[in-house]
Amino acid sequence: MYDPKSHAASPTASKYAVWAILVMILGWLIALSTGLCTGAFVIAGLSDSGGGELSGSGLAGLALMLGGPPCLIGIAMILAARKWGRRKAPTNPDVFT
Numbered sequence: 001m002y003d004p005k006s007h008a009a010s011p012t013a014s015k016y017a018v019w020a021i022l023v024m025i026l027g028w029l030i031a032l033s034t035g036l037c038t039g040a041f042v043i044a045g046l047s048d049s050g051g052g053e054l055s056g057s058g059l060a061g062l063a064l065m066l067g068g069p070p071c072l073i074g075i076a077m078i079l080a081a082r083k084w085g086r087r088k089a090p091t092n093p094d095v096f097t
Contacts, residue, residue, distance in 0.1 A: 016084065019084070021081070024081035024082065026074075027074045027077030027078040028074070028078060029074070030071070030077065031077075034067050034070040035067075038067030038068060038071060041059060042059075045057065045059030045060035045061075045062075046060050
């Protein structure tokens with residue numbers, strides 16, 4: 001007989017769910033912190049019209065170059081944890097009987 005609750009209560013499934021939640025929290029922390037910092041420097045760089053190497057678009061480009069990859073890594077961790085945390089429910093073999 002098919003029992004959908006037996007798969008949901010397995011210790012392996014709950015272990016993967018806990019790891020997925022931890023990876024997702026870490027991903028959110030990385031993405032938010034680097035994203036906010038990068039965004040602040042991009043806005044500061046684009047609003048600055050002074051001269052120099054690290055003003056204007058130079059500062060915005062440097063901020064995106066240094067802060068963009070960690071932010072993307074955090075977003076990738078969030079998406080991977082979402083996919084990892086979802087598990088496919090077992091199909092009922094007696095559907096068509």
